[in-house]
Amino acid sequence: MDSVVSAEGLTRVFRDFWGRPRVTAVRELSFDVARGEVVGLLGPNGAGKSTTVKMLLGLLAPTAGRLSVLGARPDDRVVKARMGYLPEESTLWPFLTARETLAFLGAVAGLPREVTRERAEQLLALVDLLGAADRRVGEYSKGMARRLALAQALLGDPELVVLDEPTSGLDPLGRRDTKEVIRALARRGKTVLLSSHLLGEVADVCDRVLILDAGRLVASGAVRDLLGPERDLESWFLEVLGEAPSRALPPFLGGPRP
């Protein structure tokens, strides 16, 4: 198997100012992602998904374990040039226009100006922002900013695309378009790692899912094997993590009195 991502015993411990261990976000995590796969990274809040993504992107160094992305360390410049990243939150510069944002990120990635300009126009058309390309990002709605964030992730024509909650804040049309873009990337042989809480969407686009809980890999499997007439991804997810007892409303909202 041609692995694009290979993690072995990956651990990340966050420490306080004095160097004392504060929290272990990821423990002994091992997994592989093959070229051309669309893999969903799932888990409850605080499961270690974002920390794992940040280690893959070279933003955080693992405390222990081995991590290889596109055959090298994730903080290698050449590797970084072959990756695209859509962060969870809208992290764009509010004082730049969409065109300026893409021009800046293209320059930072070392793309020639003409290539950046040409790709920016095509990507703005793809995410339906050509009409608002010269407006400041600070004036954009959340959905528009999200679409621009997706465009910047694809600017470098990356081999590995890491998408953190790609459909968050998008309307149904935007969600449909984003899923279509992910499928198109997969058809072109790109590898996509997608972190999301929207399990229906993960089931729509992913080949395989990994479930993390408390920093550990607790389950993984091919989506087509997991889904059946009686079972969707959500029921499998809850099965794996153990269904929490249903919470009663507090008394002032009409719940039972103790």
Added chain:
Amino acid sequence: MGALRRHRLGLRVRPAWAIARHAARHTLRTPAHLVVWLGALALAGVLPALTHVALLEKRRLVCDSLLALTLTSGVAAGMLGAVQAVGGDLARRSAALVLTRPVGRCAWLAGQVAGVSLALVPLWLSLALATLWGSRIARDPYLVEARALAAYGLALGLALVGAAASARRRGFGPAWAVSCPLALALVFALLAREGAALVDWSLLPALVAALAAGVLACAVAAGLALALEPAPALLAGAALFWLGLVGDGLWRGGLGWVLWLVLPNWQAHWAPGGADWLWAARVGGYSLCYAAAVILLGGRWLARGGWA
């Protein structure tokens, strides 16, 4: 081999230059920067008249007060700009968008410091002109130089254009890029034809040292913004400025020597009555070395990953 090395160097320098341009554009569009610029310019117009004519002070005090204004406003604008650029990028997590591209952490920080420093140049140019003009007024308070006054008005107008552009959320780049050299050329042409002898040219190296103080302030504030929220970073920057100013009188003994060496030395940038070019070059070198040290330490701090 040489070509490959140049190519690799280009791959490192180009992103840093893009970050620097971006940081400069951000700073020039920031209302706080324009407020400091406008305030300093307005004060620069009033100060010579107030000190010399109203308070009947001596010529040297007029020049020194303008020099102090150039230095402090450069330091203030530099600290504000660096905290907004670095702290803002970290707070809104846009730093991650840049650092997931083929850019080193030190290159990112160096680009930010260089960019904010570049944004200080128009502010410094206009205040330097005002200071030189002030030295003419100080020489002869009864000399009314209409054309120098027009140049001062032009510089002030330039800052107003910037403020208006910022308020209307338009770019300010082309305005200052065209107007500043124009203002500079105009004023120096006027000074060369008549009255250049009245200008205290020894102020020019001292003004360059004041610009170096702004660069130093950018680096110090950028380093602080890596670890602190914007308001505490600015407070810590102000405290370091004060300590660096009074440090010579405070530090005693071995620990004092270490503190004197480690803390940014602003006194070295302060040359009342003017200075020579060798001194200005030394001060510039000190600022650049100090900035490089802060950038290297900042890169190590970023590698810890707490910000991510």
